[in-house]
Amino acid sequence: MAGVSLKCGDCGALLKSVEEAQEHAELTSHSNFSESTEPVLNLLCTACSKPCRSKTESDLHTKRTGHTEFVDKTSEAAKPISLEVPKVSATPEDAATATTNQDEEMVVPEVDKKILEELESMGFSTTQATRALHYSGNAGLEAAVTWIVEHENDPDIDQMPLIPANTKVEAPKPSLTPEELRAKQQELRERARKKKEEEEKRTEREREKERIRIGKELLEAKRIEEENERKRILALRKAEKEEERRAREKIKQKLEEDKAERRRRLGLPPEEPSVAKPAPVVEEKKSFLPIRPATKAEQMRECLRSLKQNHKEDDARVKRAFQTLLTYVGNVARNPDEEKFRKIRLTNQSFQERVGALKGGIKFLEICGFEKIDGGEFLFLPRNKVEMAVLNSAGSELDSAIKNPFFGVL
Incomplete structure:
Protein backbone atom coordinates (compact mmCIF):
# COMPACT_ATOMS: atom_id res chain seq x y z
CA MET A 1 0.00 0.00 0.00
CA ALA A 2 1.36 3.47 -0.93
CA GLY A 3 2.24 5.84 1.89
CA VAL A 4 -0.40 8.47 2.73
CA SER A 5 1.53 10.41 5.39
CA LEU A 6 4.96 11.14 6.85
CA LYS A 7 5.58 10.00 10.44
CA CYS A 8 8.01 11.76 12.78
CA GLY A 9 10.15 9.09 14.43
CA ASP A 10 10.94 11.39 17.38
CA CYS A 11 7.41 12.32 18.55
CA GLY A 12 5.09 10.12 16.40
CA ALA A 13 3.28 13.04 14.72
CA LEU A 14 1.62 12.32 11.35
CA LEU A 15 2.10 14.94 8.61
CA LYS A 16 0.25 15.34 5.30
CA SER A 17 3.08 16.63 3.09
CA VAL A 18 6.78 17.36 2.76
CA GLU A 19 6.07 21.05 3.45
CA GLU A 20 4.44 20.16 6.81
CA ALA A 21 7.41 17.93 7.66
CA GLN A 22 9.81 20.82 6.93
CA GLU A 23 7.79 23.21 9.15
CA HIS A 24 7.64 20.55 11.91
CA ALA A 25 11.43 20.10 11.69
CA GLU A 26 12.04 23.87 11.98
CA LEU A 27 9.79 24.17 15.06
CA THR A 28 10.92 21.03 16.93
CA SER A 29 14.41 20.24 15.50
CA HIS A 30 13.19 16.69 14.74
CA SER A 31 14.76 15.13 11.67
CA ASN A 32 13.71 11.46 11.68
CA PHE A 33 10.80 11.10 9.21
CA SER A 34 9.52 8.02 7.40
CA GLU A 35 6.71 7.22 4.97
CA SER A 36 3.62 5.73 6.69
CA THR A 37 0.46 3.98 5.53
CA GLU A 38 -1.45 5.38 8.51
CA PRO A 39 -3.59 8.34 7.29
CA VAL A 40 -3.74 11.67 9.12
CA LEU A 41 -6.95 11.74 11.15
CA ASN A 42 -9.52 14.23 9.78
CA LEU A 43 -12.40 14.85 12.21
CA LEU A 44 -14.76 17.59 10.95
CA CYS A 45 -16.80 19.53 13.53
CA THR A 46 -20.46 19.48 12.46
CA ALA A 47 -21.12 22.82 14.20
CA CYS A 48 -18.31 25.03 12.84
CA SER A 49 -16.64 22.75 10.20
CA LYS A 50 -13.22 23.01 11.92
CA PRO A 51 -10.98 20.06 10.96
CA CYS A 52 -9.18 18.26 13.82
CA ARG A 53 -6.21 16.02 13.07
CA SER A 54 -6.17 14.00 16.32
CA LYS A 55 -8.40 12.86 19.18
CA THR A 56 -6.52 15.21 21.49
CA GLU A 57 -7.12 18.16 19.15
CA SER A 58 -10.85 17.35 19.00
CA ASP A 59 -10.95 17.17 22.82
CA LEU A 60 -9.30 20.62 23.01
CA HIS A 61 -11.81 21.98 20.48
CA THR A 62 -14.69 20.55 22.52
CA LYS A 63 -13.34 22.16 25.68
CA ARG A 64 -12.98 25.57 24.03
CA THR A 65 -16.24 25.69 22.06
CA GLY A 66 -18.54 23.08 23.60
CA HIS A 67 -18.96 21.36 20.21
CA THR A 68 -19.12 17.59 20.62
CA GLU A 69 -20.26 16.23 17.23
CA PHE A 70 -17.55 15.30 14.70
CA VAL A 71 -17.68 13.49 11.34
CA ASP A 72 -14.76 11.25 10.39
CA LYS A 73 -13.53 12.31 6.90
CA THR A 74 -10.20 10.50 7.14
CA SER A 75 -10.84 8.02 4.33
CA GLU A 76 -12.05 10.76 1.97
CA ALA A 77 -9.06 13.06 2.59
CA ALA A 78 -6.38 10.32 2.47
CA LYS A 79 -4.32 10.23 -0.73
CA PRO A 80 -0.83 9.02 -1.70
CA ILE A 81 1.81 11.43 -0.46
CA SER A 82 4.35 13.03 -2.80
CA LEU A 83 7.93 12.96 -1.53
CA GLU A 84 9.18 15.54 -4.06
CA VAL A 85 10.35 18.87 -2.64
CA PRO A 86 8.22 21.69 -4.15
CA LYS A 87 10.07 23.69 -6.75
CA VAL A 88 10.64 27.40 -6.31
CA SER A 89 8.49 29.37 -8.70
CA ALA A 90 10.29 31.29 -11.37
CA THR A 91 10.78 35.05 -10.96
CA PRO A 92 8.82 37.46 -13.19
CA GLU A 93 12.09 38.32 -14.95
CA ASP A 94 12.70 34.63 -15.82
CA ALA A 95 9.11 34.25 -17.01
CA ALA A 96 9.49 37.26 -19.27
CA THR A 97 12.78 35.92 -20.64
CA ALA A 98 11.24 32.47 -21.29
CA THR A 99 8.37 33.93 -23.32
CA THR A 100 10.56 35.98 -25.64
CA ASN A 101 11.17 34.77 -29.16
CA GLN A 102 14.27 32.59 -29.06
CA ASP A 103 15.11 33.40 -32.68
CA GLU A 104 15.50 37.09 -31.77
CA GLU A 105 19.04 38.33 -31.02
CA MET A 106 19.62 38.90 -27.26
CA VAL A 107 22.15 41.43 -25.95
CA VAL A 108 23.25 42.80 -22.56
CA PRO A 109 21.23 45.97 -21.78
CA GLU A 110 23.01 49.32 -21.67
CA VAL A 111 23.24 50.89 -18.22
CA ASP A 112 24.77 54.02 -16.65
CA LYS A 113 28.52 53.34 -16.60
CA LYS A 114 29.20 55.72 -13.70
CA ILE A 115 26.55 54.18 -11.47
CA LEU A 116 27.83 50.74 -12.52
CA GLU A 117 31.33 51.71 -11.32
CA GLU A 118 29.91 53.10 -8.07
CA LEU A 119 28.07 49.84 -7.42
CA GLU A 120 31.22 47.84 -8.14
CA SER A 121 33.16 50.05 -5.70
CA MET A 122 30.55 49.16 -3.03
CA GLY A 123 31.42 45.47 -3.44
CA PHE A 124 28.70 44.29 -5.85
CA SER A 125 29.70 42.17 -8.86
CA THR A 126 29.34 43.50 -12.42
CA THR A 127 26.56 41.00 -13.10
CA GLN A 128 24.58 41.99 -9.99
CA ALA A 129 25.08 45.71 -10.65
CA THR A 130 24.03 45.42 -14.32
CA ARG A 131 20.97 43.35 -13.39
CA ALA A 132 19.96 45.82 -10.65
CA LEU A 133 20.33 48.88 -12.91
CA HIS A 134 18.38 47.24 -15.73
CA TYR A 135 15.44 46.01 -13.64
CA SER A 136 15.28 49.23 -11.59
CA GLY A 137 15.00 51.21 -14.84
CA ASN A 138 18.35 53.01 -14.39
CA ALA A 139 16.57 55.11 -11.76
CA GLY A 140 19.76 55.78 -9.81
CA LEU A 141 22.13 54.36 -7.23
CA GLU A 142 19.55 54.11 -4.43
CA ALA A 143 17.02 52.24 -6.57
CA ALA A 144 19.69 49.79 -7.77
CA VAL A 145 20.94 49.03 -4.25
CA THR A 146 17.37 48.63 -3.01
CA TRP A 147 16.68 46.16 -5.84
CA ILE A 148 19.78 44.10 -4.92
CA VAL A 149 18.80 44.02 -1.22
CA GLU A 150 15.29 42.82 -2.09
CA HIS A 151 16.48 40.20 -4.63
CA GLU A 152 19.77 39.04 -3.07
CA ASN A 153 18.32 35.54 -2.54
CA ASP A 154 17.07 35.12 -6.13
CA PRO A 155 18.60 32.03 -7.80
CA ASP A 156 19.53 34.05 -10.92
CA ILE A 157 21.06 37.06 -9.11
CA ASP A 158 24.47 36.26 -10.63
CA GLN A 159 23.21 35.81 -14.22
CA MET A 160 23.75 38.62 -16.73
CA PRO A 161 20.37 39.94 -18.01
CA LEU A 162 19.64 39.74 -21.72
CA ILE A 163 17.15 41.76 -23.79
CA PRO A 164 16.21 41.81 -27.47
CA ALA A 165 18.66 43.84 -29.56
CA ASN A 166 15.95 46.25 -30.79
CA THR A 167 14.65 47.09 -27.30
CA LYS A 168 14.79 50.79 -26.51
CA VAL A 169 16.45 51.70 -23.24
CA GLU A 170 15.65 54.93 -21.44
CA ALA A 171 18.46 57.40 -21.06
CA PRO A 172 20.22 56.96 -17.71
CA LYS A 173 19.80 59.65 -15.09
CA PRO A 174 22.79 61.73 -13.94
CA SER A 175 24.92 60.14 -11.19
CA LEU A 176 25.69 61.58 -7.74
CA THR A 177 28.70 63.60 -6.62
CA PRO A 178 31.33 61.76 -4.51
CA GLU A 179 30.05 63.38 -1.27
CA GLU A 180 26.44 62.52 -2.08
CA LEU A 181 27.52 59.02 -3.05
CA ARG A 182 29.22 58.36 0.32
CA ALA A 183 26.25 59.72 2.23
CA LYS A 184 23.83 57.67 0.14
CA GLN A 185 25.93 54.52 0.59
CA GLN A 186 25.93 54.97 4.37
CA GLU A 187 22.18 55.61 4.39
CA LEU A 188 21.45 52.54 2.28
CA ARG A 189 23.65 50.29 4.41
CA GLU A 190 22.00 51.53 7.60
CA ARG A 191 18.54 51.06 6.11
CA ALA A 192 19.35 47.52 4.96
CA ARG A 193 20.82 46.66 8.39
CA LYS A 194 17.75 47.95 10.26
CA LYS A 195 15.42 46.11 7.89
CA LYS A 196 17.29 42.86 8.42
CA GLU A 197 17.31 43.28 12.23
CA GLU A 198 13.56 43.99 12.29
CA GLU A 199 12.89 40.93 10.15
CA GLU A 200 14.99 38.71 12.42
CA LYS A 201 13.23 40.05 15.54
CA ARG A 202 9.81 39.50 13.98
CA THR A 203 10.72 35.95 12.96
CA GLU A 204 12.06 35.17 16.44
CA ARG A 205 8.88 36.53 18.08
CA GLU A 206 6.72 34.37 15.84
CA ARG A 207 8.81 31.28 16.61
CA GLU A 208 8.64 31.99 20.35
CA LYS A 209 4.86 32.37 20.18
CA GLU A 210 4.64 29.07 18.30
CA ARG A 211 6.83 27.33 20.90
CA ILE A 212 4.65 28.66 23.72
CA ARG A 213 1.47 27.60 21.92
CA ILE A 214 2.81 24.09 21.28
CA GLY A 215 3.95 23.82 24.91
CA LYS A 216 0.50 24.79 26.21
CA GLU A 217 -1.22 22.36 23.87
CA LEU A 218 1.12 19.54 24.93
CA LEU A 219 0.38 20.25 28.61
CA GLU A 220 -3.36 20.37 27.96
CA ALA A 221 -3.21 17.20 25.87
CA LYS A 222 -1.29 15.42 28.64
CA ARG A 223 -3.85 16.55 31.22
CA ILE A 224 -6.77 15.34 29.07
CA GLU A 225 -5.02 12.02 28.45
CA GLU A 226 -4.42 11.50 32.18
CA GLU A 227 -8.03 12.44 32.96
CA ASN A 228 -9.33 9.97 30.36
CA GLU A 229 -7.06 7.27 31.83
CA ARG A 230 -8.43 7.93 35.34
CA LYS A 231 -12.00 7.70 34.05
CA ARG A 232 -11.19 4.44 32.26
CA ILE A 233 -9.67 2.91 35.41
CA LEU A 234 -12.68 4.00 37.52
CA ALA A 235 -15.09 2.52 34.98
CA LEU A 236 -13.08 -0.71 34.94
CA ARG A 237 -13.12 -0.97 38.73
CA LYS A 238 -16.86 -0.28 38.81
CA ALA A 239 -17.46 -3.01 36.25
CA GLU A 240 -15.31 -5.44 38.26
CA LYS A 241 -17.26 -4.65 41.46
CA GLU A 242 -20.56 -5.19 39.67
CA GLU A 243 -19.32 -8.49 38.27
CA GLU A 244 -18.24 -9.62 41.75
CA ARG A 245 -21.60 -8.62 43.21
CA ARG A 246 -23.49 -10.62 40.57
CA ALA A 247 -21.19 -13.61 41.14
CA ARG A 248 -21.86 -13.48 44.93
CA GLU A 249 -25.62 -13.24 44.35
CA LYS A 250 -25.47 -16.20 42.01
CA ILE A 251 -23.49 -18.28 44.53
CA LYS A 252 -25.85 -17.27 47.33
CA GLN A 253 -28.87 -18.24 45.25
CA LYS A 254 -27.27 -21.59 44.41
CA LEU A 255 -26.60 -22.28 48.13
CA GLU A 256 -30.21 -21.48 49.01
CA GLU A 257 -31.47 -23.84 46.30
CA ASP A 258 -29.16 -26.63 47.52
CA LYS A 259 -30.31 -26.06 51.08
CA ALA A 260 -33.97 -26.23 50.10
CA GLU A 261 -33.32 -29.41 48.11
CA ARG A 262 -31.68 -31.10 51.12
CA ARG A 263 -34.60 -30.17 53.39
CA ARG A 264 -37.01 -31.57 50.79
CA ARG A 265 -35.10 -34.90 50.62
CA LEU A 266 -35.10 -35.18 54.43
CA GLY A 267 -38.83 -34.54 54.55
CA LEU A 268 -38.44 -31.26 56.45
CA PRO A 269 -40.79 -28.35 55.83
CA PRO A 270 -39.42 -25.40 53.82
CA GLU A 271 -37.57 -22.82 55.90
CA GLU A 272 -39.60 -19.77 56.81
CA PRO A 273 -38.29 -16.55 55.22
CA SER A 274 -38.45 -14.82 58.62
CA VAL A 275 -36.03 -17.40 60.05
CA ALA A 276 -33.40 -16.61 57.40
CA LYS A 277 -30.13 -15.51 58.93
CA PRO A 278 -29.08 -11.93 58.32
CA ALA A 279 -26.21 -11.35 55.94
CA PRO A 280 -22.88 -11.20 57.76
CA VAL A 281 -21.31 -7.80 58.19
CA VAL A 282 -18.13 -9.09 56.57
CA GLU A 283 -19.75 -8.77 53.14
CA GLU A 284 -19.92 -4.98 53.54
CA LYS A 285 -16.20 -4.79 54.23
CA LYS A 286 -15.41 -6.78 51.08
CA SER A 287 -17.03 -4.09 48.93
CA PHE A 288 -14.21 -1.66 49.66
CA LEU A 289 -11.18 -1.69 47.34
CA PRO A 290 -7.80 -2.13 48.98
CA ILE A 291 -5.63 0.99 49.11
CA ARG A 292 -2.33 0.46 47.32
CA PRO A 293 0.59 1.90 49.30
CA ALA A 294 2.70 4.46 47.46
CA THR A 295 5.91 3.12 45.95
Missing part, protein backbone atom coordinates in the same frame (compact mmCIF):
# COMPACT_ATOMS: atom_id res chain seq x y z
CA LYS A 296 9.29 4.64 46.76
CA ALA A 297 9.46 6.18 43.28
CA GLU A 298 6.12 7.91 43.90
CA GLN A 299 7.32 9.09 47.32
CA MET A 300 10.50 10.49 45.75
CA ARG A 301 8.55 12.27 43.00
CA GLU A 302 6.16 13.81 45.54
CA CYS A 303 9.08 14.87 47.75
CA LEU A 304 10.82 16.63 44.82
CA ARG A 305 7.57 18.25 43.72
CA SER A 306 6.99 19.52 47.28
CA LEU A 307 10.57 20.84 47.45
CA LYS A 308 10.08 22.84 44.26
CA GLN A 309 6.69 24.19 45.38
CA ASN A 310 8.10 25.28 48.77
CA HIS A 311 10.96 27.17 47.09
CA LYS A 312 9.41 28.17 43.73
CA GLU A 313 10.64 31.76 44.15
CA ASP A 314 14.27 30.59 43.79
CA ASP A 315 14.34 28.24 40.78
CA ALA A 316 18.15 28.30 40.47
CA ARG A 317 18.59 27.14 44.07
CA VAL A 318 16.04 24.33 43.58
CA LYS A 319 17.85 23.12 40.45
CA ARG A 320 21.19 23.20 42.30
CA ALA A 321 19.64 21.11 45.10
CA PHE A 322 18.40 18.53 42.54
CA GLN A 323 21.86 18.33 40.96
CA THR A 324 23.52 17.93 44.39
CA LEU A 325 21.13 15.11 45.34
CA LEU A 326 21.82 13.45 41.98
CA THR A 327 25.57 13.62 42.76
CA TYR A 328 25.10 11.96 46.18
CA VAL A 329 22.90 9.19 44.74
CA GLY A 330 25.21 8.64 41.76
CA ASN A 331 28.33 8.34 43.95
CA VAL A 332 26.69 5.65 46.09
CA ALA A 333 25.38 3.78 43.02
CA ARG A 334 28.83 3.75 41.38
CA ASN A 335 30.81 3.05 44.59
CA PRO A 336 28.51 1.19 47.01
CA ASP A 337 31.47 -0.18 49.01
CA GLU A 338 33.00 3.27 49.69
CA GLU A 339 31.82 4.47 53.10
CA LYS A 340 32.77 8.10 52.41
CA PHE A 341 30.04 8.26 49.76
CA ARG A 342 27.47 6.72 52.12
CA LYS A 343 28.10 9.13 55.00
CA ILE A 344 27.10 12.83 54.99
CA ARG A 345 27.82 15.34 57.78
CA LEU A 346 24.59 17.30 58.36
CA THR A 347 26.45 20.31 59.83
CA ASN A 348 28.56 20.73 56.71
CA GLN A 349 28.02 24.32 55.48
CA SER A 350 28.04 23.38 51.78
CA PHE A 351 25.50 20.59 52.37
CA GLN A 352 23.26 22.93 54.36
CA GLU A 353 23.33 25.63 51.68
CA ARG A 354 22.64 23.22 48.82
CA VAL A 355 20.29 20.63 50.37
CA GLY A 356 19.87 20.70 54.16
CA ALA A 357 18.30 24.18 54.37
CA LEU A 358 15.63 23.31 51.76
CA LYS A 359 12.47 21.67 53.03
CA GLY A 360 12.35 18.14 51.65
CA GLY A 361 16.05 17.69 50.80
CA ILE A 362 16.94 15.45 53.76
CA LYS A 363 13.63 13.59 53.45
CA PHE A 364 14.54 12.56 49.88
CA LEU A 365 17.83 11.04 51.10
CA GLU A 366 15.96 9.20 53.87
CA ILE A 367 13.61 7.69 51.25
CA CYS A 368 16.74 6.46 49.45
CA GLY A 369 17.77 4.61 52.65
CA PHE A 370 19.92 7.12 54.56
CA GLU A 371 19.51 7.16 58.36
CA LYS A 372 20.47 9.73 61.00
CA ILE A 373 23.21 8.53 63.37
CA ASP A 374 25.40 9.95 66.18
CA GLY A 375 22.61 12.08 67.60
CA GLY A 376 21.60 13.43 64.23
CA GLU A 377 25.08 14.65 63.23
CA PHE A 378 25.42 12.35 60.20
CA LEU A 379 23.26 10.78 57.50
CA PHE A 380 24.48 7.22 56.90
CA LEU A 381 23.46 4.51 54.43
CA PRO A 382 24.47 1.05 55.70
CA ARG A 383 26.07 -1.20 53.10
CA ASN A 384 23.51 -3.96 53.65
CA LYS A 385 20.68 -1.49 52.95
CA VAL A 386 22.00 -0.26 49.63
CA GLU A 387 19.32 -1.08 47.02
CA MET A 388 20.43 -0.40 43.46
CA ALA A 389 16.82 -0.40 42.20
CA VAL A 390 15.93 2.37 44.68
CA LEU A 391 19.03 4.39 43.74
CA ASN A 392 18.28 3.99 40.03
CA SER A 393 14.71 5.18 40.61
CA ALA A 394 16.04 8.16 42.56
CA GLY A 395 18.42 9.02 39.73
CA SER A 396 15.62 8.81 37.15
CA GLU A 397 13.31 11.05 39.19
CA LEU A 398 16.06 13.65 39.76
CA ASP A 399 17.04 13.62 36.08
CA SER A 400 13.40 14.17 35.10
CA ALA A 401 13.05 17.02 37.64
CA ILE A 402 16.18 18.74 36.26
CA LYS A 403 15.39 18.39 32.54
CA ASN A 404 11.59 18.80 32.54
CA PRO A 405 10.79 22.56 32.58
CA PHE A 406 7.20 21.81 33.64
CA PHE A 407 8.14 19.55 36.61
CA GLY A 408 6.21 20.61 39.71
CA VAL A 409 4.13 23.22 37.82
CA LEU A 410 0.88 21.22 37.71
